[in-house]
Amino acid sequence: MYGDISAKAAHMLGQPAVLDFFAKLIQRVSPKSYQQALAEVQVSQKFLENFCGDQVRFLARSFAVPGNHLGQRSNGYRWPYGPVAIITPFNFPLEIPLLQLMGALYMGNKPVLKVDSKVSIVMEQMIRLLHDCGLPAEDMDFINSDGAVMNKLLLEANPKMTLFTGSSRVAEKLAADLKGRVKLEDAGFDWKILGPDVQEVDYVAWVCDQDAYACSGQKCSAQSVLFMHKNWSSSGLLEKMKKLSERRKLEDLTIGPVLTVSQGRSQPFFGGQLTPVTTEAMIEHMNNLLKIRGSKVLFGGEPLANHSIPKIYGAMKPTAVFVPLEEILKSGNFELVTKEIFGPFQVVTEYSEDQLELVLEACERMNAHLTAAVVSNDPLFLQDVLGRSVNGTTYAGIRARTTGAPQNHWFGPAGDPRGAGIGTPEAIKLVWSCHREVIYDVGPVPESWALPSAT
Amino acid sequence: MYGDISAKAAHMLGQPAVLDFFAKLIQRVSPKSYQQALAEVQVSQKFLENFCGDQVRFLARSFAVPGNHLGQRSNGYRWPYGPVAIITPFNFPLEIPLLQLMGALYMGNKPVLKVDSKVSIVMEQMIRLLHDCGLPAEDMDFINSDGAVMNKLLLEANPKMTLFTGSSRVAEKLAADLKGRVKLEDAGFDWKILGPDVQEVDYVAWVCDQDAYACSGQKCSAQSVLFMHKNWSSSGLLEKMKKLSERRKLEDLTIGPVLTVSQGRSQPFFGGQLTPVTTEAMIEHMNNLLKIRGSKVLFGGEPLANHSIPKIYGAMKPTAVFVPLEEILKSGNFELVTKEIFGPFQVVTEYSEDQLELVLEACERMNAHLTAAVVSNDPLFLQDVLGRSVNGTTYAGIRARTTGAPQNHWFGPAGDPRGAGIGTPEAIKLVWSCHREVIYDVGPVPESWALPSAT
């Protein structure tokens, strides 16, 4: 049945008018350009296409292995949890909740979904579309509430599994409250390393600009720190990045307000307390960085002008601050430099041939391990960096990026048994089902069987 | 390398003298018959055989899917966590710690292992054997401590993952303390249902006896409650079970002391407080059950005689108490009846054709979902019961049992995202590795590429 629903919904969502409707609806609540909003709808549409026809049943594929005697066979099934919960943030109002919701349903669970209330209208419309495509009304619940109410509901309803996408602080609280019955995709301080082989400078500069500043840096996969091999210094890369960042403007939302603040402000979300990311807060953070010896602003560093963005939100030009590598690694500095600013802000540094160790040490000391990029086509360099890092979604090669994950590969953190994934059949199976083994043992009891001694 | 170590260790452990040494060593610390102890060593030996040669590297098998353009490819890897911890109980002093330890090592983790101190001598000897087979001394740590010290160590060392096998109470505490970075295999109140098709009564009676009373009922898979279709009443099954239970004797440890108590007694284990399972405690529990209307002792129900088992341990004849199904379901009664007694004790009940609903309701209301058995060869009956239950390891068919899981199928709970598994390649991969996605994107950048607008 869900194959049919997906086929219908994929077709409907693929109609130009519907694509446009959802893209604009996303823009109304989440500050991103039309292109970015459209891409979110398209990825969601492709995902639905992926689970047309019999592909939902193929997700429930089991395996069997012969047993020890005639009539015995072990079967490994993917089994649903039953009642589950899904909690998703403001930055991808359609893609994250839709993909997780459908995954939960495909595997046979009964989900309750809560989307950040500022943006929940998008999913509300999507659910209407799904109902129209045949989704039975009783198969899922949709709840609009603040975090505190949701937290209470979770503790009382005690779902078998809760998927949470959002900030690390809330994630940790939930994990303790729910005693680990969670899968988490929390924010990341995502790094990119440019390797020794300088190539395709224009292309790499463009990817850096998009990774750091698209959606005003409010993707959990946004590039937060750039480690640049010295060979790139004379390539003009930084100048190109500066120029590209200056193309961004408020009118078309290629740069826009930073929203994280409102959550923290309105109430303790799930009991956690988030730091508001106002313009002042970002400037203050930048000034703290600039106190580090050798630091400097590469570009940006100023508030946006001529706008009516409320003060509780952030409004900042795309900004890059250079900090020397040796300084980054000093304790004290390290925590400051790797503090995640969920906005259009990145740190840039440089390393020489013999400093790769320091770079890898820095990457390992970071807490979250979501996305990362190693921009190089040198197989030995790639092998070295990939073998010693653990980020869940790592891009490698001269075209590597940190953002822009489509529906056709896994996206999620690694190194944590609570880590969730999104997008692929593997992600759906991991997050929304558990292993169940059924051993058939139908006999016959051999004619020669005789009662053994007790043991 | 671990393929070679496993091959050597499997061969060494397969030598009759070594098998015998370990079986007797297990008997010294864990009250079970020679046959049961030997089986534990044999399963461990077979497991090592399963991961000879290249089979360890085959565990690390990854997959790749073509990307969106030339040069792009997504790879899904199984990745180790790094530093991990393993905590295992007294009842299987070799099998559980060895299988989990090797699984952790196969996937590339660095484990610290703690076995219940009463029985840790078995693993201590095994580790010496592994060292002799080539295991590098620095690849793992072995710690002997009480639970409180271990708890402190975990909180300070903060391992990326902790595998815990043991009581539910401690499991829940650990899950909260470690914020869910755990995989758990906790105790189970395991049920068996005899279906409407009466067949092979002698065989089924023997399996029931072994499931309930082998190792004095101290297996996490031991049969705790038996739901018997009325058709079996006139089959003589209960009489046969009684007769079989009376074969058990202290001399050959086919019945023996119940050890759970000592843990709870000596100190708060991990901060939890376990109920001692002394003889008195078991008798008291039985008397409480007998207060339920219609209850009766089917057999056993008395302390063992002529023994020198210390009072802090339990010493009870194999016991079965009948409780009517309708009474079991009454709240108040339900909690009492489904209280797990980690000893030679089971509840028996009966159901008629139209009471299957009640049986399934009872099974669903139980908390833990470890093993279960549906003794029937009727495919529609099996389908009905299997489709509405969720136990992680469920046996189905006229030869179904609850205990005796070998090394060739998954063993573990279901319905809980924190659930661990043991035994198979799937279990090793689930417990000891996480998904990591690496997307190669080496280009070439198409010659026609031109700088797009910012988005």
Added chain:
Amino acid sequence: MYGDISAKAAHMLGQPAVLDFFAKLIQRVSPKSYQQALAEVQVSQKFLENFCGDQVRFLARSFAVPGNHLGQRSNGYRWPYGPVAIITPFNFPLEIPLLQLMGALYMGNKPVLKVDSKVSIVMEQMIRLLHDCGLPAEDMDFINSDGAVMNKLLLEANPKMTLFTGSSRVAEKLAADLKGRVKLEDAGFDWKILGPDVQEVDYVAWVCDQDAYACSGQKCSAQSVLFMHKNWSSSGLLEKMKKLSERRKLEDLTIGPVLTVSQGRSQPFFGGQLTPVTTEAMIEHMNNLLKIRGSKVLFGGEPLANHSIPKIYGAMKPTAVFVPLEEILKSGNFELVTKEIFGPFQVVTEYSEDQLELVLEACERMNAHLTAAVVSNDPLFLQDVLGRSVNGTTYAGIRARTTGAPQNHWFGPAGDPRGAGIGTPEAIKLVWSCHREVIYDVGPVPESWALPSAT
């Protein structure tokens, strides 16, 4: 790209007007009822849905295993053959060629397709639809020719792989001509066994009627012989089957002409010579069967009346002939009884408890092993029969059938390395791709490497 083509084509084919158009077009060239023709289109539509979105790229999923040293990794890929050929018969003018064609394209081959010329108009229309959905004109070739020309073309063009669906005689000739570079799905003399447990007689009778006579028996999966356990004799099954067969009428094509003849008539197809299946031929075959001691006509056995079907085609009422089991097994008789009549004709026999061996012997002696059905819910009976038979697509259980394979499971013969499959991802991968192993070994060469001696 093929994901998009499939999504569009699935949607287009799913439009009621298009479904109806193709169903009626099939009826114009292939004698089957509207329901049967419609089902053929629907299965094709579902198949296309199954390979929407990224599912085509998921078919090309590869795997990798770590090597012996740093930098080494073995990769197993599915690789296309390149230029391939597809030859399909008259009975499924849309489903067989479409599924095989798309499979070949999905895996990256360049196919030339030949459909039996009497029915090739259906695929000709379908290819136009595919072109409209984005299929590049140069990705495949479509050829209309008789068998002799096609045979010559194959020998000259020497495709890397040829998929042939059709009669065994032609299949064997092609296999020799092309030196085994073929995958074959040839006709089958398909059997059904009714087990000892008599249940759901009405349902089973209906399935027998459909399996034997739908599409006038011209499915390669049609039921050719029915082995009935004696317990069914008194169940009224045969009477019910008789009654059901009498519902069939020419007006709605629930019974219709037998077409195989025309192939054989017009020219030596691929050099083979097919026996015409005219009405006389079928009557003669029946009369030969009736010479066997104990044989009798159960129902049918007469030509259709009041029709204008040309004499070169067959026109026969749905017919069942009973032959005693012991007689079937006699050599001489055996070849006669198991001669495939590609028309509305089946043999029925009966066996007692102790004759199961004979039944299994008969099944084993048949040459082709395409479909089979074991109608029983007795797990030990199923185990026995399944364990000793080898048919590629075997249905088991009280609802077992021989025909009606949908798009969601494999359909094809077993026991022959040249056997093809159709329908599922596994079938596509087996038929349309081969294994290719690429071992990456990028180094580094260890610094300690020194020139070894020659070996």
Added chain:
Amino acid sequence: MYGDISAKAAHMLGQPAVLDFFAKLIQRVSPKSYQQALAEVQVSQKFLENFCGDQVRFLARSFAVPGNHLGQRSNGYRWPYGPVAIITPFNFPLEIPLLQLMGALYMGNKPVLKVDSKVSIVMEQMIRLLHDCGLPAEDMDFINSDGAVMNKLLLEANPKMTLFTGSSRVAEKLAADLKGRVKLEDAGFDWKILGPDVQEVDYVAWVCDQDAYACSGQKCSAQSVLFMHKNWSSSGLLEKMKKLSERRKLEDLTIGPVLTVSQGRSQPFFGGQLTPVTTEAMIEHMNNLLKIRGSKVLFGGEPLANHSIPKIYGAMKPTAVFVPLEEILKSGNFELVTKEIFGPFQVVTEYSEDQLELVLEACERMNAHLTAAVVSNDPLFLQDVLGRSVNGTTYAGIRARTTGAPQNHWFGPAGDPRGAGIGTPEAIKLVWSCHREVIYDVGPVPESWALPSAT
């Protein structure tokens, strides 16, 4: 059971005395150095280790997918063929027959094995060892005969599948005789391409020497032609290769007699007629090559001196002949240059940046596609060459080789549906089993079911 046999045999074969016995036995019948013979035994031993314990049953892993209604489930099994045949050549008297034999047995077939009679004593000893480890005598047959008798046996016994490893000419004849019921691993004219990035010249020279001349070039994976990017010309590579080739000497069999001749001499093998590879034949071939404009002997080119090798065998120094690339591609020349000489003989050529197309064209025009190597760490170069070639076992990277396949990766040709593989679980499953689908459909028939109209 076969897991246990493998475990025992692996252990036994791993004993130093047994390893040594088999290595020397191989040397007695097959001209290779002790190291090469030892490696053959070690690979065989590792292979047996890989299928210890439950790994044999894991090969028979099946899968299941839910069906269209309650009670329906499709299962995909790997199924044995039944009676099968294995025919293997002289160059690997232990590894090839043992791996294929065990694969056939693991999957449940009943094989008859024929090894080239000159070397069959090795397998004869191995089978005795297997019997000692528990292999039932009736599970396989071992036949000693010449090719003509074997050919006759195959035609009469009509095995369901025949695995043939040996010359292409015989392979093609067998494929036609057995109408394609074969899997083939025929000889290859294997190429190596050195990419533009010159690195590790000493290492690459050593690998070239081993690939071309180990076992006197009598491996089906031996390097027959070397395409060298111009950048390597000044690297001293050819000089190093010359020097390395001159280390080889008859005393330790690092160079030795070429045996292919004897087969052809004694009788028409399977009806085919093989060209004797005598010393004269090789010299004549070399002289023909030298008639091509621009050709020259790089090293070798002379008969071995001071030996007692009978004239019917070949005895030649390791030889390399340079032929210009443009000349190779000319028709007439091409057939000559790519004629496989199963001896210590290779062709070397050179290409410039803009001649890569010509190299790839040459590779594509070769008939067999067994092994190949692309020696480069440039990902775009690798991508280009790998994407346009089809060899079944292709090595890529600076450490790439053509020979030396171990037991842990697939070895076999690609691009041919009759292609066999050897070594891995995938190879065993492909060669020794076929897909069988069993669809369980146990009901229940819905209560609402009513007889539909006939279709």
